[in-house]
Amino acid sequence: MKTYSFRKEERLKSRKLIETLFREGKAFSVFPYRVVYMPLQEPCKYPVQVGFSAATRKFPHAVDRNRIKRLGREAWRLQKQELYEHLQSQSRQLAVFLIYTDKKIAPFSILQGKISVILKKLREA
Template sequence: MTDTPLYTFNKQEKLKSRKLLEALFANGKTFLVFPVKVLYMVVEEPLDFPVKVGVGASSKKFKRAMDRNRIKRLLRENYRLQKQPLHHFTTAHNKQVAVFLMYIDKALPDNKLLQKKMPMLIDKLITALGENNTVAH
């Protein structure tokens, strides 16, 4: 088996369910790895993929759709390249997670900054999910 399929970000991985998004924004936990705010929630009902991810940028801070789309593209791309530890953790612990990455800075992001922050963000998410695991049992 090759590692190439792991570097995809396909339709099953995208967080698109309105019900799941509303539940995530209402009941999800958050943490910050500036400039990205992370909302996450362990999902009980079965999903078609262990980790569902959505990305967003504020239209208040970024008036032009072109800028918002660029931010979302950068977030998705950096997540896609660095998601392996999260996927290994969720499959090993038999968890399903909904995650939303929200860019909150006022300036357009630099790809190098996001490349540096994404592994930190994923490590922090794994740690948070691990803590939930010990509390539940």
Template sequence: MKKYTFSKEERLCSKRLIDGLFHNGSSFVVYPYRVIYSRAAVALPFPVQVITSVSKRRFKHAVMRNRLKRLIRECYRLEKHNLYDYLNEHSLHLLLAIQYIGKEELPFTDLHQKMKMLLEKLSHELASSTLGKRN
């Protein structure tokens, strides 16, 4: 049974871990998202801890930034089970930052579709980096 939850423990809050993620992480873009990810050095309570951000420069009003972050978290919550399956299968823990780089707010269906693509690409990136380290 899949759990479509997004609890407090799944959010990335540790300043030390966030700094490490932004300094040592790998990134890619699936418009309108930019993703920064890295393997966690320590075991986490969940396979992935996530932080979302929206640019204050592009969205001046906090209401719009908060709405976009809510939509991003909702899209992630609905699609994370595939990533969790992959990570549990390979015993990996991940730190993840999802940044919204679009210039305007897109409809939820577009955001959801792009989130699905983003998580699939992340699984492929992890698979290729895991294979590279084994050889």
């Protein structure tokens, strides 16, 4: 059964974990995203914890930053299932952070394609 939800427990919010992720995690880029990820040691309910961000310098208006993050979360929510099943079959867990790097807001259809590529790369990694 596929669940298309994005619950609170799936969001990456722990400051300590985020700092560790940026210090020790691996990274790759799929324009317009920079993806930082690392395997998790502590068990949690979901196989992936994910965070999204957009730079204040590139988007001075909070409305734009929020829109970018909302579009990214929605694209992730609709496509995450294959990655989740793959990680659960191997009993692995990941922490992932997606940083939006473009200077303008891309349409949802483009972001959806990019998130799809990111999910494939994470499955391989």
